[in-house]
Amino acid sequence: MQPDRERLHQEFERLRENSARRTKERGFELAARWNRDETAIEYLYRQGQLICDERDLDTVLEAFDQLRIDRPEVTEGPVGLAVLHVPDADAAEIAAKLADILGDERIVAPNHVLDAQVHMSMCPATEPVPSYGPIPVLGEPVGPGRPKVAVVDTGYLPVVAKDSGFGRFSAVKKYEIDDDVYVPGTDEIRPYGGHGTATTARLLAVSGADAVEVEVRDCLIGGAVDELAIVEDLEKVIKGGADIVSVQAGLYARQGNTPKSFDLLYRRVVSKHPDTVIVAPAGNHGTDVPFWPAAYSWVTAVGALTTGGDYRAPWSNFGYWVDAYTPGESTVVPYPNGRYGYIDETSARFSNGHSVWSGTSFAAPVVAGLIARRMIEREVSAPVARHIVLQEAAIGALPHTGPRLIV
Incomplete structure (x- = not known):
C-alpha cells in the first residue's frame, strides 16, 4: 500500500x-x-x-x-x-x-x-504542534457598529481561555458544547479537540472583543457532522439574528451534484435573511473541485496563503469559486493542555495552552473577523462590509494566486 x-x-x-x-x-x-x-x-x-x-x-x-x-x-x-x-x-x-x-x-x-479530514489532508491541513505563542492580534476597532457573529465548529473548550491567556474570549456570550475534548478520565486530547476554540480565537484576533457578540455552536462531534445536523444549527443562528456566520467545515458531494440540505437551506432560510453573511473554508486538498458550502455563490469561500502571504499554500483548494485568500499556514492558536496522539502513533504533550496549526479553517475566520471589523468601524450591514473586504482583497491580489488579504 x-x-x-x-x-x-x-x-x-x-x-x-x-x-x-x-x-x-x-x-x-x-x-x-x-x-x-x-x-x-x-x-x-x-x-x-x-x-x-x-x-x-x-x-x-x-x-x-x-x-x-x-x-x-x-x-x-x-x-x-x-x-x-x-x-x-x-x-x-x-x-x-x-x-x-x-x-x-x-x-x-x-x-x-x-x-475535518476529507481526501488526503485533514482540515486542518496539519495536526497541531506545541507552541509558546503569543497569539498575534489587531488592535480593538473603533466605531459604532455592534455585529453578532456565530461560529460553527468542533471542540470548543472555554477553559482554554484561561490556559492561553487570550482575553478576547470574553466576547463569547453563548456556546453549546456537545463533544468531549478529552478522553473521559484522562488528559488525552481527542482528534480535533480544541479546533473550535482555535478558530474562534482567529476570528476575535481580527474583530476585537469589545464590540462583537459571539455564539459558538459545537456540532462537529468527533471531527464530522452530517449535513442535516449542521444545516439545523445554521438555520438556528441565522434565524437568531447572526450578522456573520463562520463555518469551519465542508464536503464533496456526488459528482455533478450539490448537497441537498444546503440547497434547501438557501431556499428556505438564507434567501429570506439577505443581511446575513456566511463564510466557509475552501478545503485543504490542493484541487479546484468545488467544496461545499464554500463553493456556493451565497457563501464567501476562503483559501489559505503561506505564512508570509506571498503564495497560495500548496494544500489549499483554489478556483473561480474561491473569493479570497489569507494566511492559514502555521497559525498560532489557543489549544488544550494534555497529550495528543498523532496518526503516525507518535505523541506530544501540550503544556502552554498554545499550538501551531494549519488549514483553510484557520483562514476563513480571519475573513469573518475582517467583515465584523468593517461593520464596527463603518456602521454598515454585513453584506456591505463583505463587499468592502473583497474590494480590499482585489486590491491586494497576486497574479498567480488571486484576491489576497494580509492582516
Whole structure:
C-alpha cells in the first residue's frame, strides 16, 4: 500500500471511529464512496439515511414500491426535508437505484458528511504542534457598529481561555458544547479537540472583543457532522439574528451534484435573511473541485496563503469559486493542555495552552473577523462590509494566486 493511500485509510478509520462514538443520539455509521483503486474518497455519507424535499416524498416512496423495496420509516428533517431511514442497506446504492427509477439523481440523495479530514489532508491541513505563542492580534476597532457573529465548529473548550491567556474570549456570550475534548478520565486530547476554540480565537484576533457578540455552536462531534445536523444549527443562528456566520467545515458531494440540505437551506432560510453573511473554508486538498458550502455563490469561500502571504499554500483548494485568500499556514492558536496522539502513533504533550496549526479553517475566520471589523468601524450591514473586504482583497491580489488579504 502506498504511503499516501495508507494514510488516507488511517484518517478515514479514525474519523469513522470518532463518528460512531458520539455522545447522546448523535453517533452514526460513516461510509465513503471510494474511487476504483481506493486512493481517493469521492464523498462521505451517513449510512442508514436518505434525504429528499418533503414535496417529493410521495414520488420517492412510489419509486421504492417499483424497486420492490419496503417503504422506509420517514421523519421530519430541517428546512423542509424528509429523512428516509434505510438501516439495512447501503444508502448510496439505494440512492443510485432510486435515481434510475426517477430519472433524476437530484431528487433523493445520501445524507452527506462534512468533516475535518476529507481526501488526503485533514482540515486542518496539519495536526497541531506545541507552541509558546503569543497569539498575534489587531488592535480593538473603533466605531459604532455592534455585529453578532456565530461560529460553527468542533471542540470548543472555554477553559482554554484561561490556559492561553487570550482575553478576547470574553466576547463569547453563548456556546453549546456537545463533544468531549478529552478522553473521559484522562488528559488525552481527542482528534480535533480544541479546533473550535482555535478558530474562534482567529476570528476575535481580527474583530476585537469589545464590540462583537459571539455564539459558538459545537456540532462537529468527533471531527464530522452530517449535513442535516449542521444545516439545523445554521438555520438556528441565522434565524437568531447572526450578522456573520463562520463555518469551519465542508464536503464533496456526488459528482455533478450539490448537497441537498444546503440547497434547501438557501431556499428556505438564507434567501429570506439577505443581511446575513456566511463564510466557509475552501478545503485543504490542493484541487479546484468545488467544496461545499464554500463553493456556493451565497457563501464567501476562503483559501489559505503561506505564512508570509506571498503564495497560495500548496494544500489549499483554489478556483473561480474561491473569493479570497489569507494566511492559514502555521497559525498560532489557543489549544488544550494534555497529550495528543498523532496518526503516525507518535505523541506530544501540550503544556502552554498554545499550538501551531494549519488549514483553510484557520483562514476563513480571519475573513469573518475582517467583515465584523468593517461593520464596527463603518456602521454598515454585513453584506456591505463583505463587499468592502473583497474590494480590499482585489486590491491586494497576486497574479498567480488571486484576491489576497494580509492582516
